[in-house]
Ligand code: ADP
């Protein structure tokens with residue numbers, strides 16, 4: 107371990123109550139300090155980063171200042187780490203299960219969760235922890251994706267309304283369209299528009315406190331805040347310290363009673379203070395399963411706009427824009443060809459373009475129509491042998507050098523967890539099995555574990571070239587195996 111980090115930990119330990127130390131400092135992971143004075147620290151979630159940054163960063167920096175050449179330039183960079191996030195989730199899950207068992211024994215399932223009790227607890231702990239002030243975490247600078255701006259968004263008939271509404275909201279938040287609810291299938295630009303709204307508001311009103319969060323993160327932070335008696339800080343972040351709430355993928359709240367309840371109050375607080383709320387979902391409000399009626403009616407009370415799969419011309423324009431952004435030399439004929447073949451969503455369109463560019467570069471060939479034909483056509487039209495769960499598990503285990511029993515075990519270490527997620531993803535994709543069915547075949551996992559696995563791999567597929575290569579290989583083996 108870095109000696110300064112060890113020293114920082116010692117200092118923090120002596121400053122903080124044991125509870126605060128264990129809650130906030132112990133899970134931090136120090137990833138290094140570079141020549142520019144940037145200290146990289148890994149955290150389980152953003153809410154966490156905000157809090158530690160607001161309350162403890164000064165202490166950490168002070169320790170480091172004594173040991174670096176240019177102390178004036180010292181600053182912290184917070185990175186949300188998926189491993190830490192998973193650990194935290196696992197811990198929360200374990201505690202939840204223990205709680206549920208205890209509660210059902212005493213027949214008081216919900217009692218512990220009632221609001222006044224929580225608030226009492228929260229105030230009590232806030233008073234006790236020495237270095238933790240009762241104030242809200244520092245203003246969040248929303249972690250907006252820098253690529254998702256209005257000027258990189260191509261408008262066509264399929265997304266015209268959602269785009270126009272987003273522009274209007276970006277220009278005058280909290281006024282005309284509140285809330286703005288955007289819905290549509292995967293990869294059609296909802297997240298892009300949501301971020302673009304954030305960028306626009308930030309450009310016009312630098313002081314606006316913008317919170318961009320997925321419903322999944324919101325849920326995790328909420329559960330975590332409950333567990334750690336930080337509900338007051340959580341509420342400050344989402345209510346009093348928030349001018350614009352951009353909530354992505356609200357469908358994640360399906361069936362999550364308690365988080366919906368919390369979100370309902372968040373929504374009301376913001377709405378009544380004329381703060382802008384933007385919500386996205388993969389389906390129309392009324393179609394979100396297991397969503398409280400009163401939330402559905404809130405969602406419909408503003409403007410509801412959809413994003414549809416883009417038409418051919420829009421697809422061509424998107425490809426050209428993307429190529430320009432990525433510095434890819436894209437011939438008009440190739441763009442046209444790809445746009446004709448890849449129809450379903452924009453993410454896939456982009457993915458295909460990037461794969462083509464990588465391939466052309468590797469082969470040291472121009473990105474020609476020929477290359478595009480040879481690459482894209484088989485990918486689209488190969489009839490898929492679907493295989494079986496057993497086959498998928500076997501092929502995945504062969505690839506990663508694991509035993510089938512590992513996939514069915516409860517082991518959470520990454521070497522097992524990732525292959526398990528990949529295998530679940532393949533079962534879903536190739537066999538279209540239901541989440542509970544897949545869970546059953548993997549040693550009786552909960553369906554939410556499967557849902558998270560499929561989401562996670564989907565995300566990796568979008569972001570990670572290696573993951574694509576692995577999946578290509580696995581799919582190929584499955585297509586071949588008799
Ligand atoms: P969703 O949130 O609806 O699943 P995203 O907003 O993540 O979809 O979009 C997927 C990808 O496609 C992103 O990289 C996004 O930039 C891009 N994209 C979607 N629609 C458009 C568009 N109209 N113009 C340019 N890029 C787009």
Ligand code: MG
Pocket residue numbers: 296297298354355
């Ligand atoms: Mg999205």
